[in-house]
Structures are given as C-alpha cells and as structure tokens.
Amino acid sequence: MDHITIRAIKKASSSPCRYKIAAIGFNRKNEVIGIAYNTPRFSREGGSIHAEINLLKKCGKKLYSVMILRIGGSGNILPIDPCENCRAALQGIRIFKHRPYKKETIRKRRNI
Numbered sequence: 001m002d003h004i005t006i007r008a009i010k011k012a013s014s015s016p017c018r019y020k021i022a023a024i025g026f027n028r029k030n031e032v033i034g035i036a037y038n039t040p041r042f043s044r045e046g047g048s049i050h051a052e053i054n055l056l057k058k059c060g061k062k063l064y065s066v067m068i069l070r071i072g073g074s075g076n077i078l079p080i081d082p083c084e085n086c087r088a089a090l091q092g093i094r095i096f097k098h099r100p101y102k103k104e105t106i107r108k109r110r111n112i
C-alpha cells in the first residue's frame with residue numbers, strides 16, 4: 001500500500017463518526033498539503049461535517065484536488081462518492097475517490 005493511502009486510513013480511523021472518512025488535499029504540484037476527517041455536527045439533523053469541508057477550512061485556496069477515502073470497522077477501504085454539498089462547497093476543486101498514489105503518473109497525465 002502506498003504511503004498516502006496508509007496516512008488516509010490512519011486519519012479516517014481517528015474520526016469519531018460512525019462513517020469514517022478522510023480527505024487528503026493536494027496542491028497544483030500534487031503534493032499533500034493537508035488531511036482531515038469528518039467530525040460530528042451537533043444539530044437537530046445530526047449527521048457530520050464532511051471531511052472535505054474540514055479540509056477546505058484547513059487548506060483554503062491552496063487546494064487543487066481532494067482525494068476521499070472511507071474505511072470500515074476493520075480498516076478496510078469501502079466505496080464512497082462525494083456528496084452534492086461538498087461538490088458545491090469545493091467548486092473548482094477536483095474531488096476524487098481513493099486510488100493508489102502515484103505522483104509521477106499524475107504529473108505526466110496533466111502535461112499531455
């Protein structure tokens with residue numbers, strides 16, 4: 001497993017929420033600039049503040065793309081899709097599902 005995935009799994013496992021999600025933020029050079037998990041929201045509706053939103057608060061305008069990862073009870077990676085609210089809040093920032101981190105591959109692809 002690549003080191004970014006391991007970091008994301010560790011971060012997600014620290015989340016106090018039932019659904020454990022981590023968001024990793026990258027800058028334009030595809031370097032990690034921040035990592036966050038989802039946190040409980042204490043309102044009538046319940047639910048949580050999504051990891052993407054917590055990441056946006058941390059990193060702000062430096063964010064170029066965001067990878068999200070969800071884990072199950074035993075640390076296994078589960079499927080996840082970014083929600084409409086996060087897509088809207090992170091307008092202009094690419095949100096994508098977990099995939100193994102390959103810095104050079106992503107760089108090359110962008111140069112085409």
Ligand SMILES: [Zn+2]
Nearest residue numbers: 050082083086
């Ligand atoms: Zn969301």
